[in-house]
Amino acid sequence: MLKFIFSKIKTNTALKKIKAIQANQGQKDQPSVKLLRSLDKNLTIFKEVLGESNDIITREFICGQTQMKAVLIYVDGLTNVAVINENIMKPLMYDSKLTDSKNEAKIKNINDFKEIMLSAGDVKDSDAFDELINGCMSGDSVLLIDGFSSGLIISSRGWDMRAVETPQTGSVVRGPREGFTENMRTNTALIRRKIKDPALKLEVLKIGRKTQTNVCIAHIEGVANPGLIKEVKDRISKIDTDAILESGYIEQYIEDAPFSIFATIGYSEKPDVIASRLLSGAVAIIVDGTPIVLTAPLLFIENFQTSEDYYMRPYFASVLRLLRILSFAISVLAPPVYVALVSFHQELIPTPLLFTMAKAMEGTPFPAVIEAAVMLLTYEILREAGIRLPKPIGQAISIVGALVMGQSAVSAGLVGAPMVIVVAITAVSSFVVPDQADSGAIMRWLLLILAGAMGGFGITMGLLIVLIHLASLESFGMPYLSPLAPMRPADLKDSVIRAPLWLMKTRPTGMARQNPTRQKDNTPSKIKNPTK
């Protein structure tokens, strides 16, 4: 009787401790609550902690002939049932290895199970409740056996997930079409398939008190700067929040300039892009549950580069980069410059063009800046509506937008036709550089207001402010505008233009100081066999 009361008290104290730990999660280095010897008590505690969720399965059974009671706890849906049946339950219940010839249990230690019984891949033992519970929640199976004060965490993860598909973003004409999925393991595998070097290191941290999200930091040892790796790790491990649902969470917690409209951490959905950035000395951050993988550091010029640049021959690739920079400039500057010309600097417009524009604006009720603001606002609304709506309705929106808003606004005399053209070219060119579409939109509005108030002078001032800001930005120690400012002549080969691959003998100098040489002399004339 006394024993019973005593054990009851023991159970209760353990429970209280666990509850206390759960209540103030995140405070690290708390003493973990140890498992008890009695299976019944442990099970009580487990059930108390896990509650009545019906996706949590506790399977009680007897281990073979030993008559040892055991419980397997796992979450239905997160586990691979075949592994549980074939590799855990079956050996435990039917195998005769548990007993020796005299029918006596030869299990002395919980590790003996691991070593001789379980045919599952990854098994580890633990005597801490929270570790066992975490394992259970992540899809592993927890095996508790009566008489042992530690349990086994058996890897049995398996759940439904999206297959590797062509990503929605960054589609290419030439180049691999596979994209990351929501599963971190698949994603790391996709990267490893590109870089088959043991120097590719993947390190996993668990972030998020409630979500316990796996965050994997990938880098290539000997290429990425150790300082950079350490900085990324430090920043990520300092995050103390309850939820990391997407890599955007990580980005916003660790970025250098949280108040800037410019992103200082890059992202991609494509393994080849991540691999190429890793090879340049960057660090990739793969977050479980999202196909978007982050890279740091990010330079401004990288927004104008695509993976396809490297797959096509260098001449047109360079032209395309210039085109992207031009498009970005148009998408930001076209409406403000038009407004400045029409309301401040009419003398800059060639006379015949002035006539056309003046004719179009004759009788429109609003000043040019209001016109531009209304049209831009309409465009932003249409764009946002188009993204969120189901695809079939999206087309209807574009018809309403293009025909009704554009055509009839002009024929009704509400806005001039040139303004519609300006907004249209702005809209189209803003999609050429998708990575900067967000900052571009904000800059466009800022400059539009300045242009409406002060004309070309306002635009100049606005651009100056932006330039000063850009020059002051840093991304994990790299100046944001490098290699242009500060000038790194060696890195210009892959900036505004893209030099032939065989000329790019070194990695970006600022990022990969340890191992700067990318390749030996691969000049085509040396590679090809001499012909007569």
Next chain:
Amino acid sequence: MKNSIGKMLKICLSLLLCLALSGCWNSRELDSLAIVMGYAIDKSDEEGLVDMTAQVAVLSDGGSSDNSSSSSNTASSEAYWNITRTGSSIFTILRDYTHESSRKLYSPHNQVIIFGNDLAKNGIRDYLDFFLRDHETRLNVWILVAKDKASDILDVKPKLEKIPAIGLSDLIEDQKATSETVQIRIRDFLERLISDTTASIAPLVEVIGEGKDQIVEMSGTAVFKQDKLVGELNKTETRGLLWVLSKVNSGIITVEAPGGTADLEIVSTETQVNVEILDDGSITAHVKITESGNIGSQTGSGDLSKTDNVKILEQNMNDAITAEVFSAVEKAKELDADIFGFGDMFYKKYPQQWKSMKENWDELFNEIKVEVEVDAKLRGSGRIVKPAYPAEEE
């Protein structure tokens, strides 16, 4: 954080300070401007006053894009509006326009300034000042002189363009094809006005025809002494002048050719003028013209592809060009106006002697001996080599 806010404030402040550096600059909507395309300035009937006509482009027919048939029939109104006001100076008249015009006149796109004959004879210096001083006017406006009243020119509706001033400006551009009219922008005019001796020139325009058939024609060159109109050059004399100024772009010279005449097209020219004071004190100007041309057309049946005939044509071309230059020189001496700028050339080459020459340059100019050396070359004969109709066999 506090520090960075302070930094931002400082940056913003220094940028705001730039506001004080900018010039005159103001927001005006495009549809609140009256775009001036041309000015015509005449002497007023009242003593000491001038009439100024501003030609404003009327753009109201544009409004919407689908004015296909309905509006174009009804909108038969003019594409321009001429406003005339009288006043003592250009600036006062310009402001005076606001009494009539609902929109402020906007000059940067002005194409032409036309001076009336009477006003030009009395001197136009006082009326040029505004066009230089004001920030809205441009220095590349064409200057023209009307044979009669300037405002008449802006009343003639051109056949091809909608607005007379634009038609006029295009007409001037077109004169390159013949090089029989000078093309003078306001800055060229002033360059000559600033010089002590060089006479200003401007193209002459006149209205010919009656009623609906009225058109504007470029007819030679007006010659100014200082800022007063003193005479004019005809088309041949004008090209003679342009040869010396090395401003012949293109043009046709008709010369005698074996078996008929030939029209030779001027393709490229270059002129070097060398002035000299000879030992006996007399002064000369040596004009060396290098020209190359093509055969544009021919009458008769002479075979111009023969080397001998080419030689003859080249010689005839030499003579024709020389004659043109001499006709201009004669006229200039007659008018006592150094339209060639020989005076400035002497000033540059002989700055010491110039001091004494300057006083009696008018007489010296009359005595200047002009030598013309022409090196004309025929380069091509067009698509055909032999005449279209070969000589009949005899």
